[in-house]
Amino acid sequence: MKLVSATVGPFRSINSSQVVEIDRDVTVLVGMNEAGKTVFLKALHKAQDALGLEKFNPTDDYPRKDYTSYMKRHQEAPETAVALIYQLDDKEVDEINARFNTSIEKGFKFSVSFLYNNTKNITLTVDQAPVISAMALTSGLSTDAAAAIKKATSLRSVVEELSDIDYTDADGEFLNGLKARIEKTSWENVVQYEVWTYVSKLLPKFLYFSDYDLLPGKLNLKDLATRVANAKADPHNALKQVQPKHQAVLALLRMAEVDIDDFSGSSGYEELKAKVEAVSISLTDQVLEFWKQNEDLEVEVDIRSDVTDEAPFNDGPNLYLRIKNRRHRGVTTPFDQRSRGFIWFFSFLVWFDSVQQQLDPAGTPLHKQLILLLDEPGLALHALAQADFLRYIDALADDHQVIYTTHSPFMVHSNRLHQVRVVEDKAAIGTVISDNISGSDARTIFPLQAALGWNLAQNLFITTRNLLVEGPSELAYLQTVSALVQADGGNGLPDNITIVPVGGLNNVATFVSLLGANGLELAVLHDYSGKPEQKLDGLIQQRLLAQKSVFNASQFRDLENLGHNSVPSDIEDLFDVALYLDYFNKVYAKALGDTPILESDLPEGDRIVHRIERALITKKINVRPTGGFNHYAVAAAFSTSPPEHLSEETLTRFSALFKAISSAV
Template sequence: MNLISAKVGPFRSINAAQDVDIDRDVTVLVGMNEAGKTVFLKALHKAQDALGREKFNPTDDYPRKDYTSYMRRHAEKPETAVALTYQLDQEEIDEINTDLNTAIKPGFTFSISYLYNNSKTISINVDEAPVIAALASTSGLSSDAVAAIKKALTLRDALDQLNGIDRNDADDAFLADLKAQVEKSDWANVVQYEVWGHLSSKLPKFLYFSDYDLLPGKLNLKDLATRVANAKADSNNASKQIQPKHQAVLALLRMADVDIGDFSGSTGYEELKAKVEAVSISLTDQVLEFWKQNEDLEVEVDIRPDATDEAPFNDGPNLYLRIKNRRHRGVTTPFDQRSRGFIWFFSFLVWFDSVQQQLDPSGAAKHNQLVLLLDEPGLALHALAQADFLRYIDALAEDHQVIYTTHSPFMVHSDRLHQVRVVEDKATIGTVISDNLSGSDARTIFPLQAALGWNLAQNLFIAKRNLLVEGPSELAYLQAASALVEASGGKGLPEDVTIVPVGGLNNVATFVSLLGANGLDLAVLHDYSGKPEQKLDGLIQQKLLAKKSVFNASQFRDPASIGQDSVPSDIEDLFNPVLYLGYFNKVYAKALNGTPILESDLPAGDRIVYRIERALETKKINVRPSGGFNHYAVAAAFSTSPPEQLDSDTLARFNALFEAIGSAL
């Protein structure tokens, strides 16, 4: 059975009911702070709390702006706070059909509405006709009884029909059984009541976890025992006695098979400590399966009194949790003073492993089919640790549906945006929840954009070998030139080398640092200004780049002195000037008004792009309002419509360039 939709509201900041589709595995609520993500989770939690502690309270939960008018009708006509729709899987459908002789079809759904007076209404539709047909085929019935049953439209009608005929003993026995079956329910459709009886015991319930449920560094066990006793004596006020930190420690003790009363009984200290330590070791191992930030951590437990401490820690034994870091020679620190991320992860495992047994403070057994509601999980985790935690959520989703909130791009699978629901707080409307990403505020979907950007970056740099260039012009020229060199019988750029435009020489250092950290092989090709580039020299000195992997355009300008720095050069200077001017004139033919720029028009200089810009200035020709010309427009024209072949000198230059890059990488 899966939750497939939740209709929430009016509830707190949700002024109008929001119908939200729920994914069968994981649903992600993305939105800004105070948008209403937690409100949605809290509504679900109150509807079907697995621990049985949550209730709807109009004073706390009904939208405040309409509270007064609502309370006038609350007693007689309470509104729906949450409506949940579930879908059965085929195994459950087959079981019901077999047990009750129904003919429920695949994809069967039903709904439950939870009202503000904490009652509920069931919406379920089951045809009684197949059940009536099965009853009519009961062996031993008289022909009159069979005929009466077949006339009936409902089970209650069948009961009335049988009461109006002459019956034999078998008919009377059948009638008695049918009467008992019908009288169990006050529903008009008895079969629907019986189906609900099957479903109600298997209904998934909600478990909510947030930062408030973290384990404390220490807790007084005598005080905890008193609180548990008070909770048992007054279950209606149990939540006032048992706060989240107490519940977290009770969960840890329960997992260790330790009763709170053991600390005041005959059970020895070593036995109690051994039990709790065993669970702590097991949980630490589970954490480290997904926690890859520091695998030298472990949780230690101690149980001892301290008469010198402040109340209540000076009365009876205290439970102490500490984290040992083997990386720092076994230094231990209090649990609640360590990394917030590790604390969250460990506390979550304690909470989840324990509440699967579903025990409230008074010890009553609860339900074990769960929908997990996680409020900002992994918020304190490093970005890569959040990616690790996503793997853990996927593991949880194998057995339980998970709904979680986030505004971190690293807590969203960019290839599963169908699982995302955006949450916005709109003026005069309140919280709005939707799967329509295109119509959402840019600030709301920023985490999704960032997630996509990260995914794009990862896919762009998946090659083991990467050539960093300054911009898209270099990318266009190199790809086209490589194809032309290969067509002439030479060797182009190796196929497994990815060309990465970084947006200028100033960004090279950043890209080298980021990509090099991923263990990728890098080379750099840059324009040459006529003097050494200090940033690149710094990368070489820091051993982030090998000197043999850094190239500039001037080193390939003269085929007779390959590898030697010469005059200031751009990649455009590796082409024959006449060829380059031909593409320039083609791109800007309209602006040039039929008067192309010739090589003889160019002033003296080393770099053709600057020579062209100076010629345009001299001729007072504006090909674009800002002056100069768009270098990439010429590169794009070259790459989309390259020449049939290059001259021998140009081929020699690019052949040498590609050979050098391939060798360096």
């Protein structure tokens, strides 16, 4: 089962409901500080906390500007804080159909809404007709009973139909069983209740983790035992007694199968320390599978008393965590004074494994029910170490959906922008969450731009084959269409060719010089104005570029004359006019209002982008203050939400382009 959508709000800074599509593997929330990323995670966590500790509280959670008016109706009509939509996998669908004789289809979805009074509303639709049909075939039933069952429209009406016949002992036994089944629920649709009862046990629950849950360097165990006892005596104030750092140490002790009472009982020092050290060694090994910055680190655990320390550490045994660095002859330092990135890794593994044990004391794989909510993970890591952490997240995603927040460009896969959700705090509106990257504030999407820039910079001098293009629009179109061509069974652009936007033809000479000096193979794809480009001709004459490696968009526009210059063309002219207009109208829907640009509105001309700009002038429409329109905004929309299919003509044009580039480089 997967979470496919979450609707959050009103909740804290989220004033109006925000519908967020959740990726089946990893969802990344990108936004500035205080935009509301953590608020979204907290809402999910309160809805389905893995440990069952979290509750919605209108005083803390309802947007303050509307709190007073809401509380007047809270008792009678509590609002929804979070609504989650889940999708069953094919195996689960088959199991339900086999168990209940239903006929639900593959991809079955249902929703669970969580209200501010901490109750749930279930929206789940199951047709009872197949179940009733299967009932009529029950072995041993009389002909009259089978006929009566077939007349029913629901399980409840089956009882009514059977009451009108003279039934046999077998019929009576069947009827009694059905009545007992119906009495278990007040739901009108009994089958829906039964299916819900089944799937509710499979619902993934949320595990939230942030920097506040880190293990401390030392903790007094007597004080911890007192806090745990006070929390049990006063559950309403438990969180005040047992804080995140205490929870983290309890998690470590639980993993080592050490009870807090053992420290005042008969268990010896060596036995206790051996158990805790064994777990620490195991977890250190797990961390080092992904921690490649310094593989000479390990965690040491000690349990001892120190009457000379300050309170409360001078009363009873203390648990000490230290990091040993073998690279520096085994020097140890307190756990909380060393690399915060290593501390985060280790603390998360302790907490994560502990929660799994609490959910699953018998050892069965119930841990697959977790969805991990990671708040600013890897924030303290070096930029290259964050790449290691992304590998760790991918490993987690093999078994668990992961939702994490970040504003670091190094915590975003530039080739997985479909996983990104942009979070913005808008004046008078509050937190807004969207997958529309092109329509977001420049400051918000800066990490995404930086991620793309870093990806280009990282690959620029380490790939043998490079295709220079004028700007990021070409990059977006070529990568996306290449994937579509391959999906259609054709040959896209080879993976070993790096597309490098150079920022216009004026920069081509610089890039050719830089790349050529490294002995790399180059090709150039540029827009065609209708006449030769002197800068490119000069590079060819200087033998910095080969003539066969220079291409322009017009050479792949005319299907009857592929490979030869035709009319002035941009890469946008390789698409059908209707398709490009569709994306343009979607991107600028707000500015265009009820007057989208139609193909009939376009003046005569060769280049679609120029024709649209002239149409905007004619219709006196401004989609941006400087005039014209942002070509990249349309390209970004195409890249993030590509069409399912391209026309044969478009596929032919791009296939010819990819073939020519592959041959030249």
